[in-house]
Amino acid sequence: MSSISGAKVKKLVVACEAGMGSSVMIAKQLAKQLKAHGVEVTHSPVNQLDDADPDVVLCHRGLGQRAKQAMPKTPVVVFDMFLGDPRIQGVVDAILNGDTISDD
Amino acid sequence: MATPFRMTNFLQLAGIRLGATASSREEAVRLCGELLHSLGAVESGYIDAMWEREHIISSYMGEGVSLPHGTDASRKYVNFAQLVFVRFSEPVEWDGEEVKLCIGIAAKGDEHGELLGNLAEKLLDPSSYKSLMESASTTELLELINL
Numbered sequence: 696m697s698s699i700s701g702a703k704v705k706k707l708v709v710a711c712e713a714g715m716g717s718s719v720m721i722a723k724q725l726a727k728q729l730k731a732h733g734v735e736v737t738h739s740p741v742n743q744l745d746d747a748d749p750d751v752v753l754c755h756r757g758l759g760q761r762a763k764q765a766m767p768k769t770p771v772v773v774f775d776m777f778l779g780d781p782r783i784q785g786v787v788d789a790i791l792n793g794d795t796i797s798d799d
Numbered sequence: 800m801a802t803p804f805r806m807t808n809f810l811q812l813a814g815i816r817l818g819a820t821a822s823s824r825e826e827a828v829r830l831c832g833e834l835l836h837s838l839g840a841v842e843s844g845y846i847d848a849m850w851e852r853e854h855i856i857s858s859y860m861g862e863g864v865s866l867p868h869g870t871d872a873s874r875k876y877v878n879f880a881q882l883v884f885v886r887f888s889e890p891v892e893w894d895g896e897e898v899k900l901c902i903g904i905a906a907k908g909d910e911h912g913e914l915l916g917n918l919a920e921k922l923l924d925p926s927s928y929k930s931l932m933e934s935a936s937t938t939e940l941l942e943l944i945n946l
Contacts, residue, residue, distance in 0.1 A: 712855050713873075715906050716866040716915070723916025740871055757856040778861035778922055 697770045698797030699750055701789035708749035709738040710762045710771075717777045721753070728787055741765060751796055753786060763798070770796050809911050810944045814838055814883040815937045824898075827891045828853055828867045831883050831903025840881035840905045841869075848873030849903070857894045862922055863932070865893060868904035880906040882914070884940060886932070899932060918944065 707725065711718030718738040726736035739747040741758050744765045752771040754762045759773040774780040789796045814834060821827035832846030848869035852858065858865045869876065883903040890897035902918070904911065921927040927943060934940055 713852060713868060713871040714909075715871075715874075716858055716868040716904050717860055719909065719912045720860075720866070720915040720919045723912050724919045727916060755856060776861040777859075778864070778919065780861075 696798045697768055698795050699770055700793060701786075701791070701796055702793035704734055704750045704790050704796070706748065706750050707734055707736045707786070707790070708744065708747045708752050709736070710741045710744055710752050710754035710758055711738050712741065712758065714738050714740055717755070721777060721783065725753075725783070725787060729790060732791065734790055751786065753783065770798050772796065772798070808945060809880055809914050810882045810884060810941060811838070812937055812941055814881065815940055816883070816885045817935065817937065818888045819885050820888060821891050824853065824891060824893050825850055827865075827885070827887070827893075827898065827901055828858075828903075831867050831885050831901050834883040834885065835881055835903055835905050838881055838883070840877065840879055842876040842878070845869050845873050845876035845905065848876065857896075859893050859896050859898065860922070862928065863890065863897060863899040864902065864922060865898045865900075866902050866904055868906070874907055877905045877907045880908075880911045882911065882944070884944065914944070917946075 709718045709722040722736050722738040741761045752762050752766055756773045756775055763771045772786050774782040821830055828849050832849045835841045836843055849867050852870045858867045860866055885901045887899055890899050
């Protein structure tokens with residue numbers, strides 16, 4: 696299990712398979728919400744996560760294992776729904792409030 | 800004369816289908832792919848890649864909407880970035896979920912990203928969500944998505 700204080704998050708990466716659809720949608724949405732707080736939000740194919748050097752990884756449950764294998768020391772938060780999943784909002788809130796973010 | 804739609808036009812009128820029918824998820828995905836192909840946005844190889852992508856992870860987004868698109872490797876089949884809007888008259892069974900609206904995507908890079916981010920907000924906003932799911936006006940839908 697990995698964790699980080701939300702206050703220390705400077706780079707949030709949404710992991711994806713192709714980086715063409717849903718992950719792009721979420722990354723852009725979160726980028727807007729977190730821009731004012733100096734947090735960069737991008738998306739990256741799961742096999743290139745290492746290059747993206749994230750503080751926290753967000754990804755769909757279906758990619759969770761691959762993401763965790765790629766980034767064993769980084770908190771990987773998985774969600775089930777692309778639209779309005781409380782876990783996604785939870786990560787945003789933790790960053791804004793400086794709460795701890797950890798793996799499941 | 801000023802163009803009625805802003806910039807990019809990732810979606811065009813010819814890319815909107817209302818009252819579509821599909822008896823399966825595969826048929827729905829292929830319908831989106833064929834529409835992208837008919838617009839010249841993708842080569843036919845992309846259509847199979849869209850179905851392949853569904854097996855890796857479902858493109859279901861929530862709220863009765865899915866975003867079918869190809870795999871990373873299938874970007875080579877993309878001629879230009881484009882969206883298609885396919886709304887079904889009857890929900891399509893989608894890996895245990897029900898889909899009424901497919902937004903099919905073709906992209907080479909991140910050029911359509913801003914539009915997708917805005918689309919997420921519209922899907923989460925009750926009033927524009929209702930328009931997206933129910934409006935019978937293709938021009939209204941076009942403006943709603945492209946703006």
